[in-house]
Amino acid sequence: MPRSWTSSPDVHLGIDVAPGRGKRRALEQALRDAIHAARLGPGTLLPSSRGLAADLGLSRGTVVEAYAQLQSEGYLVTRPGGSTAVAEAGPVPAESAHSTQRRATEAPAPPGPSYRFDLRPGLLDLSRAFPRRQWMASVRSVLNQAPDAGFDYGDPRGRPELRRALSRYLARARGVVADPEQIVICLGFAHGLSLLTQALGRTGRTTWAMEDPCLPAHPEIARRAGVDVVPLPVDGSGARPSALAKLGADVAVVTPAHQYPTGVTLQPERRAELLAWARATDGVVVEDDYDGEFRYDRQPVGALQGLGPDHVVYAGTTSKTIAPGLRIGWLVLPARLLDPVVDLNRTALGGALPPALEQLALTDFIERGSLDRHLRSLRAEFRRRRDRLVAALSKAAPDLHTTGVAAGLHVLIDLADSGLTERVVADAAAAEGVGVAVLGTHWHGRTRTRRRPSQALVVGYARPTPPQFDNAVRALVRALRSAPG
Numbered sequence: 373m374p375r376s377w378t379s380s381p382d383v384h385l386g387i388d389v390a391p392g393r394g395k396r397r398a399l400e401q402a403l404r405d406a407i408h409a410a411r412l413g414p415g416t417l418l419p420s421s422r423g424l425a426a427d428l429g430l431s432r433g434t435v436v437e438a439y440a441q442l443q444s445e446g447y448l449v450t451r452p453g454g455s456t457a458v459a460e461a462g463p464v465p466a467e468s469a470h471s472t473q474r475r476a477t478e479a480p481a482p483p484g485p486s487y488r489f490d491l492r493p494g495l496l497d498l499s500r501a502f503p504r505r506q507w508m509a510s511v512r513s514v515l516n517q518a519p520d521a522g523f524d525y526g527d528p529r530g531r532p533e534l535r536r537a538l539s540r541y542l543a544r545a546r547g548v549v550a551d552p553e554q555i556v557i558c559l560g561f562a563h564g565l566s567l568l569t570q571a572l573g574r575t576g577r578t579t580w581a582m583e584d585p586c587l588p589a590h591p592e593i594a595r596r597a598g599v600d601v602v603p604l605p606v607d608g609s610g611a612r613p614s615a616l617a618k619l620g621a622d623v624a625v626v627t628p629a630h631q632y633p634t635g636v637t638l639q640p641e642r643r644a645e646l647l648a649w650a651r652a653t654d655g656v657v658v659e660d661d662y663d664g665e666f667r668y669d670r671q672p673v674g675a676l677q678g679l680g681p682d683h684v685v686y687a688g689t690t691s692k693t694i695a696p697g698l699r700i701g702w703l704v705l706p707a708r709l710l711d712p713v714v715d716l717n718r719t720a721l722g723g724a725l726p727p728a729l730e731q732l733a734l735t736d737f738i739e740r741g742s743l744d745r746h747l748r749s750l751r752a753e754f755r756r757r758r759d760r761l762v763a764a765l766s767k768a769a770p771d772l773h774t775t776g777v778a779a780g781l782h783v784l785i786d787l788a789d790s791g792l793t794e795r796v797v798a799d800a801a802a803a804e805g806v807g808v809a810v811l812g813t814h815w816h817g818r819t820r821t822r823r824r825p826s827q828a829l830v831v832g833y834a835r836p837t838p839p840q841f842d843n844a845v846r847a848l849v850r851a852l853r854s855a856p857g
């Protein structure tokens with residue numbers, strides 16, 4: 373019986389494929405078993421299909437098909453350059469989805485749970501979303517062409533070249549009024565929010581209204597900066613500015629383009645109301661435009677900041693468009709808030725900025741048109757995924773409703789008419805190896821008012837690789853069907 377030990381330099385597959393029919397299935401099973409037994413650990417590079425076929429006496433097509441099947445199941449991934457490797461997170465077999473025991477030979481897992489199909493919101497398939505080739509071209513161009521001064525201590529607001537490039541890009545793509553002098557580069561939205569809560573807190577703006585529901589990390593960041601966080605209610609038209617006066621808010625943090633997590637867009641009358649509140653009270657609106665570039669049914673709605681640049685801080689990030697690991701974001705500040713923010717970052721935080729090389733690479737990436745091309749391609753992919761997910765859900769479970777506009781990287785699945793609770797469905801999903809978020813963890817004020825929040829899942833569609841995606845949707849549908857109602 374042919375046995376493969378050494379089809380690539382340091383990989384010992386140690387698998388057997390019995391002669392006879394069903395060789396592809398046998399190979400698939402042998403690979404699954406090797407992965408489960410941790411003989412093939414996360415990230416292990418597999419032999420080329422040609423090499424393995426030769427070792428095992430199989431046709432190359434058989435190996436190609438087996439690799440493709442295991443990719444779609446989440447066991448394997450394709451690496452840039454076309455090689456095949458064991459998926460990093462590693463598949464979670466259904467029966468062990470809740471198991472906390474780790475095999476002794478397993479590499480330490482990244483923080484947080486790992487799922488065979490990760491449909492948690494806000495995550496990207498970085499094998500596709502991070503444009504390595506174009507980024508490398510930009511890094512190379514910067515290293516070849518940037519003056520030495522580009523790598524010196526610099527302006528505490530960030531590289532001027534990047535602020536100029538962002539000024540043009542944000543005006544064109546998001547309708548932001550962005551004087552480069554009033555842009556401050558930061559390490560993503562979380563860092564920008566931390567800067568703002570501390571800097572504005574020092575100017576006496578200590579009551580912060582944050583959308584309820586919202587991303588749980590954000591009220592936490594604000595509270596730790598010592599400000600008082602109050603819940604800003606959200607309904608089908610977005611945040612409700614009429615609540616701000618009663619809440620005694622000095623600052624309102626909102627996601628106007630695509631409310632996180634409900635997915636609604638802030639309606640025009642609400643935008644006007646929010647700006648009227650800010651003008652009348654000298655309040656500040658913080659606009660978190662985390663996924664504003666992704667709208668699928670129409671042109672993206674322009675940023676609120678364009679209507680009131682003296683009262684709105686516009687905040688953007690590369691976390692949803694390129695890669696969260698870049699840690700590059702930006703604040704566009706009203707003139708009067710510039711000094712407190714820059715001063716805080718320079719003194720209290722020691723001048724925290726993304727590295728100059730990364731800032732200059734992003735400048736080049738924007739200016740040579742790579743960002744626009746990249747966004748066009750991601751938009752097309754995410755729109756397809758959203759359509760497929762929504763269609764599969766409406767076919768399989770017509771009593772569930774997906775809410776929110778066709779935008780961003782997630783949908784909210786409202787369970788209200790189904791009699792299901794979000795916990796039960798999330799557990800059923802985990803048993804299928806599917807990770808989802810529940811709406812319940814996004815409230816920061818409802819529990820205080822003791823109103824029973826609605827039951828919903830927050831489902832991201834941008835993380836699975838293209839071959840995994842349909843299987844991920846099918847597994848989610850199975851979970852919804854099997855969840856005890």
Ligand SMILES: Cc1ncc(COP(=O)(O)O)c(C=O)c1O
Pocket residue numbers: 494559560561562563587627632660662689690691696701
């Ligand atoms: C609502 C919202 N805002 C902003 C961000 C981006 O945060 P950061 O730039 O810190 O990665 C996220 C990321 O998940 C988000 O969900």
